[in-house]
Amino acid sequence: MAAVVGLLVSACGLESGSAVPLRVGPGSIQPVSELDGVRITVGSKDFTEQNILGYLIEFALSAAGAEVRDLTDIVGSNSLRDAQLHGQVDIAYDYTGTGWINYLGNENPVPTSEEQFVAVRDADLAENGMVWAAMAPMNNTYALVANPAVAAEKNITTLSDYANLVNTDPTAAATCVGTEFNVRQDGYPGMARKYGIDVGKVQKQIVQDSLVFQMTADGNQCRFGSVAATDGRIPALNLKLLVDDRAFFPKYNAALVMRQDFAEAHPKVIEVMEPISRLLTNETITELNRLVDIEGREAAEVARDWMVQQGFVTAD
Structure with a gap:
């Protein structure tokens, strides 16, 4: 290195x-x-x-x-x-x-x-x-955000809500994740274990972190996305920050x-x-x-x- x-x-x-x-x-x-x-x-x-x-x-x-x-x-x-x-x-x-x-x-x-x-x-x-x-x-903890229209339609406010949606309606929970978040144990793998997400059902796209925000805001390919909680694009794009209700993220x-x-x-x-x-x-x-x-x-x-x-x- x-x-x-x-x-x-x-x-x-x-x-x-x-x-x-x-x-x-x-x-x-x-x-x-x-x-x-x-x-x-x-x-x-x-x-x-x-x-x-x-x-x-x-x-x-x-x-x-x-x-x-x-x-x-x-x-x-x-x-x-x-x-x-x-x-x-x-x-x-x-x-x-x-x-x-x-x-x-x-x-x-x-x-x-x-x-x-x-x-x-x-x-x-x-x-x-x-x-x-x-x-x-x-x-600046990791977090998941939702497209605001999807969050309202599906009543998603917490990561537990998101996990339930993945397990019951995977297409509705299509998710964009950054490259590091996808593999880090304090990222998606650990979050999936903590929240009981069936990783075999996850419809996930691995993209550059910078692309997650607009792709989630557009709501076409991705309805949810991985972010850093202090990113200024979250309020600017009106993305819905999901509550980490099981306190997984450090x-x-x-x-x-x-x-x-x-x-x-x-x-x-x-x-x-x-x-x-x-x-x-x-x-x-x-x-x-x-x-x-x-x-x-x-x-x-x-x-x-x-x-x-x-x-x-x-x-x-």
Whole structure:
């Protein structure tokens, strides 16, 4: 995997990252002497929300005086994780559920956001020397959405309702699922077991995550679809978010992740980022996602403007 990441990075000309895309100046985040000139590479995964979160880190640490390099938009959770473990990325936002289930190999989620954070924080530090810090209130959990007309016609409001529809009228429950959701144990396979879905009856199309929203909204090929709960296309397309009434999906609160040696060498990084994480609610990140995915704005611009609006930085 390290070789694959290296090839991908090299192919994009980003061996050590590229420059931060927009300049910012100090706001409430003032220059920090301990971070002056410190070279920090920031990473993210390759979807809208992750790019926004990556840019928030970049602008914050730039205002604090660090020499920040941009290595956002890495393809897939495992590739970002590997880049961090091997020192190609110093810091990124990741999700507590992903850490607990995918990176640490646990099968059962921990019930509350705080308990899930503590569990992954303690285990990942002990097993891999990775530090989790500054958890945000935003919970980007997996979810299923329904075409609004289908949900109303079939009276589908919960995942139990969906499971019953699959088992009794599979055609009416045609579902689009993203590639990762289709195979992850915190995705469709685990959900099917939890809710007693007869997988032999499921009429399922595996598509790119970005296609799920419009295909479900159109309601022709797919009446239901797998999504991330904080995606701005859910309210924009009037999709019906189904209630996880058996509490299957883990909590996916965003938190900073970095190697222990980096965190210990630069403790001021967490201090700079904590006030930003505290403001990242589901409502806030959903709106920022919407500005990119529906209005077509650049993720870096959306992240910078929000940082300016909150007074953390100034536009330079």
